[in-house]
Amino acid sequence: MLATRVHPLKHHHMTRFHCLFIALAFMSGCASLHHAQLGQIDNRQGRSGKPFVILMSETGVSAEEIGQIARVTNSRAGNALGDAAAIIALFQMGPRTGNPVYSERYAERLLDRIYENCPSGQVTDLMSIREDRKYPVISGEIVKVTGLCLDANPVAQVNGVSK
Amino acid sequence: MKTAALFLTAALLMTTGCAHSIHEVHVSDFNPGRSLKDGRRVKASTEQFVVLGFTGNTDYVDDAYKKLMSECPTGVITGITTQFSTSLGFFSWTNKILMQGLCLAPKG
Structure with missing residues (x-):
């Protein structure tokens, strides 16, 4: 009878082991890139602006x-x-x-999100990235856009190119 | 083990809805850069239905492009976002293109 009883300390260790295993499994998330594309770069002298990052994501399930x-x-x-x-x-x-997601609309508001970050619309250096972060069973399906919102001041003319 | 089974069952129940896959979202340049109130939002979307890899419609991207152009016949479309996705199904699927942009009317 005594031999079949689980020692309380042993049970405690098993629970800790399980927690550690689950935590390790979720820490092992791997990021993978599917697509990246860069747009026009306005690198003229006198240019200054505020960089922004837009992240839109949805949970994928396998x-x-x-x-x-x-x-x-x-x-x-x-x-x-x-x-x-x-x-x-x-x-x-x-x-x-x-992985498949259950909403196809999570990235539809991209244009609005860009204007929220840059109301003037003076945007340059736009980079569109499609990536995911994978965990066991689930994943984060991510659409990321980075850019630079130029200041409202006119950009200095260089090589005859003006804004 | 019971917790793991519960987690797997819950995750499986989550998969019973309509599933989609977003392949690519691209945003074009903002040239000329104008604020949202200076233009009009335009949108075009088309679909391609595929059964086991067979389809008759191979012009759906061109159709989306033409639809977007027709939304802004005399102006400039800037800040175009293009989303390419697939709605997954039973031995069939639907490829989708969604294009959105800002139509700037010509001055004068």
């Missing part, structure tokens, strides 16, 4: 990874979950960049 992890448990419930994940994956066919 049904395939859920199925794989569930099957690793090798239990009846795990296998059933794996089968369910495989069926759901059939409803998610098509070209993908990163």
Whole structure:
């Protein structure tokens, strides 16, 4: 009877181990770049402005990874979950960049966001980046835009080019 | 193990909605740079339905471009954002193009 009881300290260590494992799994997020494009650069003398960064993101979920992890448990419930994940994956066919997300509108307000950062519209050095940060099962699907909002003062003329 | 199963089930339930994938979002130059109130917002979107890789419509990007042009026939369109995404489905999917910009009317 005594031999089957779990020592309280051992149980405590197991919980700590699990917490550590979960924390490590989520710390192992890998960032990957899918697309980057740079626009016009206004690098004339006398130019000054305020840089800005716009981040828009949505949570991506991988049904395939859920199925794989569930099957690793090798239990009846795990296998059933794996089968369910495989069926759901059939409803998610098509070209993908990163994991599927459940809102396609998270980046639609990009133009408004640029004007929120630069109401004058004097924007240059715009760089559009599509990347993701991947964790087990879930990911952050990110659209990032960086730019420079030029000051309202006219830019000095260089080589006959004026603003 | 019970917590992990619960987490996986919750995550699986999240996947049952309509899924999408945004491939690319690009923003063009702001030239000439004007404020939002100086112009008019224009928008154009088109779709391409694909069944198991087969499709009949291969002009949907050109169509979006023409639609955007027709929204601002005599002005300048600046700050154009282009979003290319796919709505995933059962043995089929829909590719989508969304273009938005600011139409600046000609002076005078």
